[in-house]
Amino acid sequence: MMGERIFGQLTTAMTQEPPVSIRLNPLKCYYMPKHFESRVPWCNTGYYLTERPNFTFDPIFHTGLYYVQEASSMFIHQVLRQFVTVPSLVLDLCAAPGGKSTAARTILPHGSVLVSNEPVRQRAQILSENIQKFGHRDCLVTNNYPRDFRQSGLLFDVVIADVPCSGEGMFRKDEGAVSEWSPQNIERCATLQREIVADIWDNLKPGGLLVYSTCTFNTKENEENVQWIQQHYRAEILAVDTDEEWHIKGSLLPGFDEPVYRFLPGFTRGEGLFMAVLRKNWDNTVAPSKAVAPKPQRTPFDGQCRDWLPEGFTFVQEGDRLLAIPDNIATVWATARKSLKVLHAGITIGTIKGRNLIPDQSLALSAPLHRDAFPQADLDYETAIMYLRRESITLPSNTPLGFVLVTYRHIPLGFVKNIGNRANNLYPAEWKIKSTHMPLTIPAVLDINS
Numbered sequence: 001m002m003g004e005r006i007f008g009q010l011t012t013a014m015t016q017e018p019p020v021s022i023r024l025n026p027l028k029c030y031y032m033p034k035h036f037e038s039r040v041p042w043c044n045t046g047y048y049l050t051e052r053p054n055f056t057f058d059p060i061f062h063t064g065l066y067y068v069q070e071a072s073s074m075f076i077h078q079v080l081r082q083f084v085t086v087p088s089l090v091l092d093l094c095a096a097p098g099g100k101s102t103a104a105r106t107i108l109p110h111g112s113v114l115v116s117n118e119p120v121r122q123r124a125q126i127l128s129e130n131i132q133k134f135g136h137r138d139c140l141v142t143n144n145y146p147r148d149f150r151q152s153g154l155l156f157d158v159v160i161a162d163v164p165c166s167g168e169g170m171f172r173k174d175e176g177a178v179s180e181w182s183p184q185n186i187e188r189c190a191t192l193q194r195e196i197v198a199d200i201w202d203n204l205k206p207g208g209l210l211v212y213s214t215c216t217f218n219t220k221e222n223e224e225n226v227q228w229i230q231q232h233y234r235a236e237i238l239a240v241d242t243d244e245e246w247h248i249k250g251s252l253l254p255g256f257d258e259p260v261y262r263f264l265p266g267f268t269r270g271e272g273l274f275m276a277v278l279r280k281n282w283d284n285t286v287a288p289s290k291a292v293a294p295k296p297q298r299t300p301f302d303g304q305c306r307d308w309l310p311e312g313f314t315f316v317q318e319g320d321r322l323l324a325i326p327d328n329i330a331t332v333w334a335t336a337r338k339s340l341k342v343l344h345a346g347i348t349i350g351t352i353k354g355r356n357l358i359p360d361q362s363l364a365l366s367a368p369l370h371r372d373a374f375p376q377a378d379l380d381y382e383t384a385i386m387y388l389r390r391e392s393i394t395l396p397s398n399t400p401l402g403f404v405l406v407t408y409r410h411i412p413l414g415f416v417k418n419i420g421n422r423a424n425n426l427y428p429a430e431w432k433i434k435s436t437h438m439p440l441t442i443p444a445v446l447d448i449n450s
Helices: 004-013 059-063 071-083 099-107 121-134 146-152 175-179 183-203 223-233 302-308 327-339 381-388
Strands: 020-024 036-039 046-049 066-068 089-092 113-117 139-142 156-162 204-214 236-238 261-263 273-279 313-318 321-326 342-345 347-353 356-359 376-379 402-408 411-418 423-425
Touching: 020 071, 020 099, 046 071, 059 066, 059 381, 059 402, 059 411, 066 099, 071 099, 071 156, 071 204, 071 261, 071 273, 089 099, 099 113, 099 121, 099 156, 113 121, 113 327, 121 139, 121 342, 139 327, 146 183, 146 327, 156 183, 183 204, 183 223, 204 223, 223 236, 223 273, 302 356, 313 327, 313 347, 321 327, 327 342, 356 411, 376 381, 376 411, 381 402, 381 411
Parallel strands: 089 113, 089 156, 113 139, 156 204, 376 402
Antiparallel strands: 020 046, 020 066, 036 046, 139 342, 204 273, 236 273, 261 273, 313 321, 321 347, 347 356, 402 411, 411 423
8 A cells, every 4th residue: 555665664663662742731831841852843732752751640740731642643733723713613523532632622713612522431531531631611521422412403613533443553552453453343443434424424514624533544444434425425625734844645545636644653753643624515414402501500609619710600500519611612511411421511610518519620620710719738749649649648737727729839730628637638539640659750741940
């Protein structure tokens, strides 16, 4: 498929260490990476690092100031920057663990709403964690199969479909991807990918964009499926602005000369990725849902919650949880919750226990949080790691009793309840660092002192 020269360069690259890259969160991060080689050329918030630090033991990583993402996948930034210039409703259909979702959220115009979906329950929980760490208010996380969206009535301006694939682009990083590969698996994946596109197509607005991508090399899952979408749905394939210096390859399918984008190790600095952008023609589509935004609900906690966040939120009690739903996503949230499984929306303010409201991790990591509404305690490195392991910690003796926002380098980590001789750790159990290892040197990914 590739020819001897390209294939030889690819296989040589597959024996080498992959580059390490991160993407900064402009919503929270005002720092530069401490040790980096260069920027990722198709994403202005992406950087190649000179080495791979132990990210797990960098408390700043857990605050959501940056996200560890291989560089090729950041190409979604370039696509959305070019084609999405007005507030839009965007669905990331197979979104876990959240790299493309958080990359998309950084470049979408103000007022846009992002729905990040993952069909697999366990992976959806990881997605929800990463979206909450990212801290943007205008996001929802759902746990549904693509076909479930048919009955929702939601119509999207953009659908990002990073579909499950045979994973050839992961060979360098994942030995499991090598052992699971087979021609039969490629055929199964190609069929599944078409089914996914068919399931979601009616939820794409006329004139809307489908961003189709895989992390594999072969044409069956890539060009042949894009050609099928083009012919079956009469979709238009769009050209993305690129630079020759990026060394992105085009179509490798004989007779198919449409603009598609293949990232190959040995040519581009990253792992394997294929991406194509298609515009839906102006045909008939399912009617949108007529759900309306929820009415504000009075709770005993409204007064104090108003001090925690700026204006523009509707407070809604859902079971024992109190949510802050941004006004601009309220209708989407009300529509989604009628037929979809919504794991996260807006900001989870806290959990109601009797007459008390226990503030939530989602609130601690949200960008809109009024930090001065809570007493704060800045933790040293060892104590920060203890907190992230969900161990009990002790705060300085002059720390006020009650709920305290703990920080590291004055960046929010989460909440504790200070009871004097110790502080009850409110970090989510499912998010905690499970390793008991303590590094000899403190990872320094961002140049916080700059």
